[in-house]
Amino acid sequence: MATESMTMKDRPMAKGKPGHLYMQTNEVKNTIVRYERRADGSLVELERIATGGAGSGVYKPISGQESAPNAFEGAASIILSPDRRFLFTTNGGDNSVSSFRVSEDGRLTLLDVQSTGNPVEGKSGTAKSLAFAPSSRTLFVLHSFGPDHLRMMTVDAEGKLKLRPDRHTVNTYSKRNRVSTMVVVAPNEELVLVGTTFDEPIAHTGFYPDGSPMLWVQRAGGAMHSIASNAPDPDGLAAFPLHKDGSLGTARFYDAKGGSPFYLAFLNKRPDTFIIGYAVGDGCSVCTIGKDGTLNIGDLVKIDTSAGVPTELCWLAVSPDDRTVYATNFGYSNICSYHINGGGLEIARDPACPKVPGDGTARGLNGTVTSGPSDSWISTDGAFLYQIYGNASKLVGYATQPDGSLMEVTSVTIPYNSPQGLAGF
Template sequence: MAREATTSEMGMSKGQTGHLYIQTNEIDNAIIHYTRQADGKLAEVARIKTGGAGSGEFKPISGQESAPNSYEGAGSVIITSDRRFLFATNGGDNSVSSFRLESDGRLTLLDVKSTGNPVEGRSGTAKSLAFAPSTRTLFVLHAFGPDHLRLMSVDAEGMLKTRPEQYTVNTYSKRNRVSTMVVVSPNEELVLVGTTFDEPIAHTGLYPDGSPILWVQRAGGALHSIASNAPDPDGLAVFALQKDGSLGTARFYDAKGGSPFYIAFLNQRPNTFVIGYAVGDGCSICTIEKNGSIKIGPLVKIDTSAGLPSELCWLAIAPDDRTIYATNFGYSNISSYRINGSGLEIACDPACPKVPGDGTARGLNGTVTSGPSDSWISPDGAYLYQIYGNASKLVSYSTQPDGSLKEIGSVKIPYNGSQGLAGF
């Protein structure tokens, strides 16, 4: 049986229990490296340039000059399962940075490569990453298509090579879809892609209060929601992963809710994953069947009395697979679920008080928001870390037995643009 590395062998001093990383998404993009203390609090160690460009405070997805959650996505910073490399997107110039990850948490920039998609307009939209170790393939997702998904090869030293393959989550009738995140199934047989809109909100415009317009008028005068899978049953894209890292033809599934934004596999049940819905206002638990098809369970909604939609967009699953923490962008807070056998039930809704921003950002429902986005839970399940971009805060919470969260501290992060969390 393999021996666990000691704290000193991992390069951590007494009182440190791990490391956490976030990208600033500034024009001169950088990764902020924090150490995690034994009490769950964070201490900044260094800022390491990615060699690429972020979008800054500009939000490409909506065209807003300054707004949180720039790319409406998740997973822009990831760490390989062997903890050798960290990868980060540079959304401003559509590139990816590769870092060597030392045992003491230090990062060394190894390579920066273009995703292969040209930047059209003010900013690119490279947003989400997933890695398949067996083929050493890095999947890079962009908010806008038609080439939403591009591939890179990663050699043994962490150097990147852009591959020619390109894939879309558009359909015959939907040519401008907005994707959210890419995930490789634990058995490396499938690649799943979430979606949020069938038309970019930059095309539909904003209301006077700054909230985006969710409806467009189609032929005949009928209003149609631009949220994906609402009502058309095709919001989840699933590709077969081939032995050379390439992908088969996409299959589109009815995700059973509007804007199937986030996809998270359970830690101990590799054929089971959870979807968080930005416009469906809840979560569902899903399984990969023996024939490779996807079975999606019923949508379990949170309390939406504060306005529709809540924009439940990010998930963090406890290591024991018992609790799910769901981030509500529009509500500026977090809700929690219990996994009850093969189903879900609400644990605490909300699980923490609302975190106020500076009053300049609004959610899809028009509520003023502090723009929470990516979250990350510690390997022991004791602490949850949450980005609040419009409040310029990365907040540390201690998790409680009833599913609630207790704020224990925060660190300052760059305003509005910061995104992506990964750690060990």
């Protein structure tokens, strides 16, 4: 690839709009790292602000590993309110949420820290993903483990948080230990969607001698069954009706048409359309919401899986013009890209960037040694994509290219294995 052969000196200088980027360290004493994002895409760390809560550190609750990247296996653990007045972050270690005021120059002021209401059982909690419904000022907080996967808070005009009594599950009658990954509010604020990864935590199944987790359990009668959600049982995507007061109706479970529908990303200019990234399905699909509120799940478009399955294609970033989606492959230590062509997807570049090596201690579900890439964020002008590589202790910035490829322009050192979440403007 051109991105591999070019030297830094040969690369054309990318230009975009300067701004701000935020990441949580997820260390036991959790902090938010604030970066200045310069016009050339480079990052300058400005400060670290304590959240007042605890992260899970390097410990990974869903697998029980003492140290592993993508520690609480989630997405969108940091979000900004649509008016950019407030930043919210999870504190996965103690199951709490922190709210910050965001000044015009990007500075953060801690406003409040409140428990999600779910007790911490064992070494760490699992509060992992956030979504905000501005019309009812409702903040949704998703946990890896249930039964109360989804808790809710009200955000007042000053950014203070108040826990609501509501509690919802993505468990079903036959699946009592599901692992959820991400919560999203539909742009019309009529649905709340929740993606899932596993029907049983990896910690319940164990590990192979090479350190890679087992994906199969033996059921009564001797039959082997995948613990990946929606593989094969067609119920991996939950959709809750969202009422005007922020409360939720009864969930409807959909066949997501691929294993582990991990990440949900709505398009920017088509509010009825979203992309699913499948951790075990090894690809993406385009989905729509019908006028009656039902979900229509499109065909899964897979990436090249010759390096082993599952690829753990998990996190997505949609370009502001809705032409490209960038998909992070945890198992492959890289990113691939798709072009959005009307109603479907086609591979743009696979991979879109070279593999980023880690320290050799972490393995994906397919046994591949991984640097543990997790959350990503694309700048609001679409010029730069930023990617966490936890096991490499790097946050890497790429200049986006018209063909879907990515050109590295910056790299900064971050804490080992634990960092989660990216948000900016």
